[in-house]
Amino acid sequence: MSTRKTINRFAVIGGLCTAVALAATGCGAGGPSSTGSAASSTVNVLVEAGGHAELTGVAEQCKKDTGVTANFVELPYDGMFNRLSSEFSSGNVSFDVAALDSVWLPSFKDAVQPIDELFTDEAKKDIFPALVKEANVDGHFIGMPAWTNAEIILYRKDLFDDPKNKADFKAKYGYELAAPTTWKQYQEISAFFTKDGMYGTDVKGAVETEWLAHVLQAGSPMVLDADGKVVVDNAAHKEALDFYTSLVKSAPSGAAQVDWAAAQNLFNQGKTAMTRFWAHAYRQIPKDSPVAGKVGAAPMIGGSAGVAGVPGPWYLSVPKATKNTEAAKKFVKCAYDHNSMGIESSLGLAARISAFEKYQDKTGYESFKPLIETLSGKATQTRPATAKWQQIVDTVLIPTLQKAVAGGDSAALLADAKKQIEALLK
Amino acid sequence: MRVAERTRPDAGKAAAVTAGSSVPSTTHEGGRKRRGVNREGLEAGRRSTRTILWILLAAAMVLYGFPFLYLLFTSFKTPIDTIAVPPTVLPKEWTLENYVNALGRSGVVASFINSIQTAIISTLLSLVLAIPAAYGITRYKTPSGRVFIMAALVTRMVPPVAIGIPLASMMASVGMADTPIALSIAHTTISLPLSIWLMSSFFEAVPRDLEEAATVDGCSRLGALWRVVIPVVSGGIAVTAIFAFLASWNEFLFALLMTAIRSQTTPVVIANFQTQFGLDWGSMTALAAVYSIPVILLTLLLQRKIVAGMTLGAVKG
Structure with missing residues (x-):
């Protein structure tokens, strides 16, 4: 009897567990299935959490225009590459459209479909040249720009407009205090504002993009030339690195560890008078920040090759493994058509020149003119198209930069970096 | 019985009292004084030891509790306060805005339900598999059992990402992608090995005499396990369940690789509050604070069982 009761109890518990498990198999609380097998008018869009807002309004419009409904799969940036690699390598994807960071395009070029038909002559004219070039991998366009960014100069307008500062600066340097346009001006203005617990600028040792923008301004391609040869030790790289490290004395201590978040915090807290930062940050200054309403925007500074920045675009791509190609392409085209809607989102960016131009004279969008100018700069270039780029950045460029801002010998560091990059690319 | 005696919380104290009473009494004044002085000295020594212990405990509590308290305080800060340089512990101005933002974000409620669902299924799976496995290993003590228990740890020696990516592909190929059960199975690979080990140590602590007595009273082996052994190790089961629940509740990597729209969990x-374009500290800490509430409640609810389980695991019959 006891055995029977025991077995009955186990059977009940086992049955319950099975019931819960079976119920769970089909009943996630998040919404519809993400793995629809048949073609439908619903597309799953994989997007980095920060970019989700950019596409929300667009998705609503696309539903009205084309009947395509978009479900968003939102993931943190740090995990997205792993997820994409995992799904692309398995050939079984849970999404029909993916928003890809530009640096990932070379890695996933074989897993996404060409979308050449969307790159009409008219479209190519309305997209920044560097982005048109980057979207074309091995002769095919594989991603439609959804939004783009670039570093510009953000500065404390209140400090720059202060009559005493103006007079003192002119007396010391012999020219008017204004937003810097050259390396020399940036150095001098930074030095001028470094006093009384305040710093002229930040120096970001934990991110490489800014130094690479200076490399472009000095007239060299970044790290690799057009033939894929490693040029990280050339004169332009050294000149840019020396300029970068020269600013350490006008920046808060601990430069080697300063990344985007730290630099943004310093500026928003009113600790730095200027920062070279992504344009979206202009619209994201907290309302209760001591610098809110006191910030001006200017194009990125120029070197011997003129103004240049490193664009930070995201592209919408359609995986080869999707069974919903038609609806996916419809959504990508629609997102391009309504690209300017992204500007109304919390991130406030777009990819089309016309979209930025539409807003550039409106209050609150003062960062757009400098952004357009920076992205249109003759020396502006996207990152080298190599699948090893992220590895080069993480294992060579950032450590090199950190050693340099800590006082290392730039020539020796760059020579060493060259050897390491060559070894990585072998 | 021996177990009960050993585990009596006041056993040490009683022994001390007994030892005290066994000291031969004396009428000698000097002896009394000396004894008095000795007692005072002992008492003072105990007090200072206790004080030191309390200080150490307080320090350990601060050490462990401070990060959570900091997270909690940050969740009540204004946006600019969260990024203050240098940082402040207490908010300058208290606000609930972060909670409103975090809980108002689309998908948050669904993710909570998914987390609960996944953690419960994973915990049940771990217990249903670990209890018989651990019981069999400890009671039959076969060489294959010893190999099995060592082999069970192998999955813990492999980097999770090495398991996660193929597991995600497998789940997708059998049509289980983006489901709580798929994620629960993945989480069970984390919690099961240690659940087996934990349950083994708890079963080891149960004297075989108890089962033999139950068998003499007419219970089958299974009946003895169900009626006698499992009630005795219920504290251990609670500990194992909490461990398995927490392992699933806080797991991130598998959830990242295996979930999408339907089954995304709260971690x-x-x-997602950390994006390429910035970090929303306030909302992130607010959601993390809310997410920790169920675990705190569960731990408080099972506190007595946990303590009993720890004691049970500490002694062997």
Whole structure:
């Protein structure tokens, strides 16, 4: 009897567990299935959490225009590459459209479909040249720009407009205090504002993009030339690195560890008078920040090759493994058509020149003119198209930069970096 | 009985009292004084030891509790306060705005339900598999059992990402992608090995005499396990269940790789506040604070069982 009761109890518990498990198999609380097998008018869009807002309004419009409904799969940036690699390598994807960071395009070029038909002559004219070039991998366009960014100069307008500062600066340097346009001006203005617990600028040792923008301004391609040869030790790289490290004395201590978040915090807290930062940050200054309403925007500074920045675009791509190609392409085209809607989102960016131009004279969008100018700069270039780029950045460029801002010998560091990059690319 | 005696909390104290009473009494004044002085000295020594212990305990509590308190305080800060340089512990101005933002974000409620669902299924799976496995290993003590228990740990020696990516592909190929059960199975690979080890140590602590007595009273082996052994190790089961629940509740990597729209859990949603374009500290900490409430409640609810389980695991019959 006891055995029977025991077995009955186990059977009940086992049955319950099975019931819960079976119920769970089909009943996630998040919404519809993400793995629809048949073609439908619903597309799953994989997007980095920060970019989700950019596409929300667009998705609503696309539903009205084309009947395509978009479900968003939102993931943190740090995990997205792993997820994409995992799904692309398995050939079984849970999404029909993916928003890809530009640096990932070379890695996933074989897993996404060409979308050449969307790159009409008219479209190519309305997209920044560097982005048109980057979207074309091995002769095919594989991603439609959804939004783009670039570093510009953000500065404390209140400090720059202060009559005493103006007079003192002119007396010391012999020219008017204004937003810097050259390396020399940036150095001098930074030095001028470094006093009384305040710093002229930040120096970001934990991110490489800014130094690479200076490399472009000095007239060299970044790290690799057009033939894929490693040029990280050339004169332009050294000149840019020396300029970068020269600013350490006008920046808060601990430069080697300063990344985007730290630099943004310093500026928003009113600790730095200027920062070279992504344009979206202009619209994201907290309302209760001591610098809110006191910030001006200017194009990125120029070197011997003129103004240049490193664009930070995201592209919408359609995986080869999707069974919903038609609806996916419809959504990508629609997102391009309504690209300017992204500007109304919390991130406030777009990819089309016309979209930025539409807003550039409106209050609150003062960062757009400098952004357009920076992205249109003759020396502006996207990152080298190599699948090893992220590895080069993480294992060579950032450590090199950190050693340099800590006082290392730039020539020796760059020579060493060259050897390491060559070894990585072998 | 021996177990009960050993585990009596006041056993040490009683022994001390007994030892005290066994000291031969004396009428000698000097002896009394000396004894008095000795007692005072002993008492003072105990007091200072206790004080030191309390200080150490307080320090350990601060050490462990401070990060959570800091997270909690940050969740009540204004946006600019969260990024203050240098940082402040207490908010300058208290606000609930972060909670409104975090809980108002689309998908948060669904992710909570998914987390609960996944953690419960994973915990049940771990217990249903670990209890018989651990019981069999400890009671039959076969060489294959010893190999099995060592082999069970192998999955813990492999980097999770090495398991996660193929597991995600497998789940997708059998049509289980983006489901709580798929994620629960993945989480069970984390919690099962240690659940087996934990349950083994608890079963080891149960004297075989108890089962033999139950068998003499007419219970089958299974009946003895169900009626006698499992009630005795219920504290251990609670500890194992909490461990398995927490392993699933806080797991991030598998959730990142295996969930999308239907079954995304809250750790992924919390991580979504850190984007390429900035970090929303306030909302992130607010959601993390809310997410920790069920675990705190569960731990408080099972506190007595946990303590009993720890004691049970500490002694062997």
